[in-house]
Amino acid sequence: xxxxxxxxxxxxxxxxxxxxxxxxAIGVMIAIAMFIALLSFMTGxxxxxDGLILNRTAHIRLFKEIKPNPVQPADNYFGSGHNFISSLKxxxxxxxxxxxxxxxxxxxNDNRVAGSTERITTQAFISYGVIDINAVVNGIDVAxxxxxxxxxDYIVKGNPAxxxxxxxxxxxxxxxxxxxTVNTGDVIQATSVAGIRYQLKVVGLFQSGIxxxxxxxxxxxxxxxxxxxxxxxxxITDIGVRLKDMSMAPAMAKEYMQIFETDAEDIQSANAxxxxxxxxxxxxxxxxxxxxxxxxxxxxxxxxNMMIYExxxxxxxxxxxxxSARDVRWVFMGISMGIGIFxxxxxxxxxxxxxxxxxxxxxxxxxxxxxxxxxxxxxxRFYIIGISFSLITTYFAGWIPSRKAGKVDPVIIxxxx
Amino acid sequence: xxxxxxxxxLEAKNITKYFYDPVKVKVLNDISFAIKRSxxxxxxxxxxxxxxxxxxxxxxxxxxxxxxxxIDGENMRGRKEKFLANIRNEKIGFVFQFHYLLKEFxxxxxxxxxxxxxxxxxxxxxxxxxxNKLDMLxxxxxxxxxxxxxSGGEKQRVAIARAMINDPLIIMCDxxxxxxxxxxxxxxxxxxKRLSTEQGQALLVVTHDPQFAEDTxxxxxxxxxxxxxx
Ligand SMILES: Nc1ncnc2c1ncn2[C@@H]1O[C@H](COP(=O)(O)OP(=O)(O)OP(=O)(O)O)[C@@H](O)[C@H]1O
Ligand SMILES: [Mg+2]
Numbered sequence: 005x006x007x008x009x010x011x012x013x014x015x016x017x018x019x020x021x022x023x024x025x026x027x028x029a030i031g032v033m034i035a036i037a038m039f040i041a042l043l044s045f046m047t048g049x050x051x052x053x054d055g056l057i058l059n060r061t062a063h064i065r066l067f068k069e070i071k072p073n074p075v076q077p078a079d080n081y082f083g084s085g086h087n088f089i090s091s092l093k094x095x096x097x098x099x100x101x102x103x104x105x106x107x108x109x110x111x112x113n114d115n116r117v118a119g120s121t122e123r124i125t126t127q128a129f130i131s132y133g134v135i136d137i138n139a140v141v142n143g144i145d146v147a148x149x150x151x152x153x154x155x156x157d158y159i160v161k162g163n164p165a166x167x168x169x170x171x172x173x174x175x176x177x178x179x180x181x182x183x184x185t186v187n188t189g190d191v192i193q194a195t196s197v198a199g200i201r202y203q204l205k206v207v208g209l210f211q212s213g214i215x216x217x218x219x220x221x222x223x224x225x226x227x228x229x230x231x232x233x234x235x236x237x238x239x240i241t242d243i244g245v246r247l248k249d250m251s252m253a254p255a256m257a258k259e260y261m262q263i264f265e266t267d268a269e270d271i272q273s274a275n276a277x278x279x280x281x282x283x284x285x286x287x288x289x290x291x292x293x294x295x296x297x298x299x300x301x302x303x304x305x306x307x308x309n310m311m312i313y314e315x316x317x318x319x320x321x322x323x324x325x326x327x328s329a330r331d332v333r334w335v336f337m338g339i340s341m342g343i344g345i346f347x348x349x350x351x352x353x354x355x356x357x358x359x360x361x362x363x364x365x366x367x368x369x370x371x372x373x374x375x376x377x378x379x380x381x382x383x384x385r386f387y388i389i390g391i392s393f394s395l396i397t398t399y400f401a402g403w404i405p406s407r408k409a410g411k412v413d414p415v416i417i418x419x420x421x
Numbered sequence: 422x423x424x425x426x427x428x429x430x431l432e433a434k435n436i437t438k439y440f441y442d443p444v445k446v447k448v449l450n451d452i453s454f455a456i457k458r459s460x461x462x463x464x465x466x467x468x469x470x471x472x473x474x475x476x477x478x479x480x481x482x483x484x485x486x487x488x489x490x491x492i493d494g495e496n497m498r499g500r501k502e503k504f505l506a507n508i509r510n511e512k513i514g515f516v517f518q519f520h521y522l523l524k525e526f527x528x529x530x531x532x533x534x535x536x537x538x539x540x541x542x543x544x545x546x547x548x549x550x551x552x553n554k555l556d557m558l559x560x561x562x563x564x565x566x567x568x569x570x571x572s573g574g575e576k577q578r579v580a581i582a583r584a585m586i587n588d589p590l591i592i593m594c595d596x597x598x599x600x601x602x603x604x605x606x607x608x609x610x611x612x613x614k615r616l617s618t619e620q621g622q623a624l625l626v627v628t629h630d631p632q633f634a635e636d637t638x639x640x641x642x643x644x645x646x647x648x649x650x651x
Pocket of ligand 2: 472473474595
């Protein structure tokens, strides 16, 4: 088959009916552009919302749960079998992770792990003037938290590094600071559950985007927290692990639970609802995009059908002069695909432009301090899917009309004159 | 005997065709004849006697008939659509009763199209050929015009040039001079004559013009779907 001839004939027919083909191409263009803009925006939103939780949550958290000892003295005394013990109390004495240094070292050597950081979580009273508020103090290694869990992104005031550089300092949740009317530079008093008081200077404010969280959270260095609890230097209650591949978290959590003899919680079971949210948004965007393309496809189908009625004479002449049914079919497929290619490419360009426009729209929310405009995710994949979709739809939209054109009987047309 | 058989370009053997709508009618009744190289044959007959119908059958566009049709020694019956299309492209030139041009293309491109489809020569060579054919018909100056800018007679000559472009074995025409005045009609006649004598092409021309028919090598006269004289 002589493709260059087929293409040149398609082109001539396209140009001869340029108004109709333009309308069809605009249909495809709008569909593809909307598809790309929608997906870029929706996934941008997804990434942002997921980031709200996922980025700063450890993929696996190692800790020591407060619960009754699984091995009770009665078990040792009576041996195996079932022992019924009533009024069993939990053992609160030790919430720390023993030999955390060894665990940290083992994590460092595990090549599935991107990094891990040690933490202490404890309750404390924060007082300023006459106000006492119960809060959670997190002892953290600021540099590691920043590297692994984007800690610095959520600091709205002050310099997080001061936590390490200046002794006896604290970063307060913004909502907590507002409740107490504390600002950076002020000195508050923290009283631990161990009854120890410390004067701590506020060096920064923290805003996570979740107000309830910000009302109770504070951050201090690990040493400061240990002092507050009157604990030795190796006292750690949590280890946050960030994995290279988040999807491995549930399996690895089980594994760590056995090896390290601690509790381990993976991010999936801790935040199951987030996964569902993102999936629903993706499904919506894809369905809307596909519906738009279907509509455009029907537009092309209609226009091609009309065009075939108008081009009956031309089809008859082509067949009489030696074009086979297959040649004629491909001429019309060429028209359809031409609409798909040009509409698709224009759609890619406009999709990019639309995404850019969305990207410029100001979007301020107290929940997200680092976001100033609508989030847009520029992903090459959407553009590839978009152009493939446009080609596939126009291919199928052209299929039936092209077959019809191929079947035209020249004798009937010529007689009809 | 052998050589005369090789010279036969088109042969119809007992071709019979029916139309079923609205009632079964025998439009072609046991038509048999042969056309040799260089032969200039005309078909005459009253309106409605089946001349056009016969031409559609002979040109392979209509394959719904009984009997056998040989073109260049090959039987056309039961052949695939694509095979017949190639035969039309390469071996048959056709001029319709009503001139038919592609309105999306200019005159030159219309003439070139069958040759581009045949794809044996370069585009430049085809263009040169096409200009030559147009020149032969005295319409070279119209090459870049669109069909809708031409008169009826001019269109007819463009259609003839298109039928000539692939130097087919046989050119079939359905009243090619129907739209032409005396002068242009004789130009077309002279060209057909030259094609048959100089290039050895066969011509099969349906005409209502007795003068035109008289001057051809052979006249086939039809009546009610059969040949009454040849
Ligand atoms: N599709 C059809 N169905 C039924 N009858 C048909 C059909 N096409 C043509 N006919 C009839 O077949 C007969 C032959 O028609 P044809 O066109 O071959 O005549 P013709 O000899 O070319 O006439 P003219 O000189 O007027 O062109 C006519 O009587 C016509 O009415
Ligand atoms: Mg006729």
